Amino acid sequence: MADSRAGGGAPTVLRIVLGKRLQQLREKACLSYEQAAKALDVTHATVRRMEKAEVGLKVPYVEKLLRTYGVMDPEELEGFIALAREANQPGWWHRYRDVLPEWFSVFVSLETESHEIRAYEPHYVPGLLQTENYAYAVLRAGMPHAPEDEVKRQVSLRLERQAVLHRERPPMLWTVVDETVLRRPIGGAAVMREQVDHLMEAVSRHQHIRLQIMPFSSGPHPAMYGPFHHFRFPLEELPDVVCSESLVGAVYFDQRDDVSGFLEALDRMCAQAVPLSRTLDALSALRKEI
Template sequence: MSGVQGGHGGAGAVARRLQLGSQLRRLREASGVTRESAGYEIRASESKISRMELGRVGFKQRDVADLLTLYGVTRESERAALLALVGETNTPGWWHAYGEVVPPWFQTYLGLEEAAREISSYEVQFIHGLLQTEEYARAVCLLGNPNAAEEDIERRVAVRMRRQHILRSPDGPRLLAVMDEAALRRPCGGREVMRAQLSRLGELAEHPRITLLVMPLGVGGLAAESGAFTVLGFDGAGDLPDQVYLEQFTTAIYLDRPAEVAEYRTVLERLRVGSLSAEGTLGLLETALQDL
């Protein structure tokens, strides 16, 4: 079984939890065992099996061994390969130091983001988090958490800046960021903050692994109906399924079934085709900057 490219430390742990959970789900379904029966086998609930299969929790050697037996996996080499992953699923990531401002559902995303080989997203309201300046990120955090203590705001900003390390890494992911023009026009943080942010976008558009496209205002109705989403691709590394990330107000949804991921990729392609070209996007950035 191949390793997960792009994953290291906590990022690798998240990726391997998803990898192991996905494999266990396929084995359970192939053997005709229900989640309820699987939970009974390891003295746990059906919801615990669901969380395990989604990679939301760590794994214990005993639980995985018992489940493999229940699913009829008897070949020693196959058992050994899966059990070897267990010890790699519980390594804490850098974001654990910010646990008081990073909810568990977003910690999963941070691990996936670091392990991904390709990140493709559509943003409606704000500039993509990986592309934000520190001042813009602070304004966004204040907007979403108006009653938070100053220290908490600064720690949220620190998390956002730490995420951007992957763009400077030699083996970092490819990034396709499709943004609605409204995100460029919304005066988040004031005139000077927006000027610096738009200038930064112009610089990042020259990055060899970043494709930045803008969906201009007044183009069709697709942007309004699809909402923001992110597709994380892993190039098939380690049998890790691609993921769709949908953030909500107090939680997030992760989709990994091929049909669901394919549907979002289709929507993303339609958004890409409907957006300005890379050159047109740079032109719009310059215009928006002049308009400030």
């Protein structure tokens, strides 16, 4: 995946899946991009972009490609067409498009469809675990010149994202946060107490939510350069994806060597951090200091 600041529209996970399935069928049929493009009367670049989920997938194009690739079974055809229609539907987050950057649309799509999320956060409580008051304080600090309505819309989006943790089959969320996250006074003492209480409740009540604290005393670790998220999916067509954020956007990695580097860093950090069995004790001790 490329830097999401590039144009072309933010792909949904289903669009990525469909693109990869079309690529597999084309390769199985031993057809080149040029041969596939000829069937659609488009350029080979268009077919390439369809497979990479960089453009929307027109249902007539998908149907023509499937037949070109030798897919003739009515049920298989209908299944692909149904997936194409669904892939073209905007995600629930589309209604926040007035305040949602394109790069973050990709992030929310990955977050919504994943079944495992691992992350390192050196600055803030992860968005999926933030209280409303904490989220407001963080967003207001990051958007000092934004209108109040825009900040509140961003808060609403952040809170709605958290529904993923409470669905019937939620993803496993395993986050390592730096001790700084819990000591930086964001929003004041009352907001911080509320936030730490929320973390303690989440960890104690939900087995799919795991939180580890990286204490100052542990010294340097492999991910001191910045925050990142690792997403894993139940769909075999989708490789693991890592999102590395910056002030103005994000870069998404899905190449095996890149992702492996992030996973190794996470594993090393988990070994250095406070063990999961002691997270509640660590949070309780920090809570008393606020």
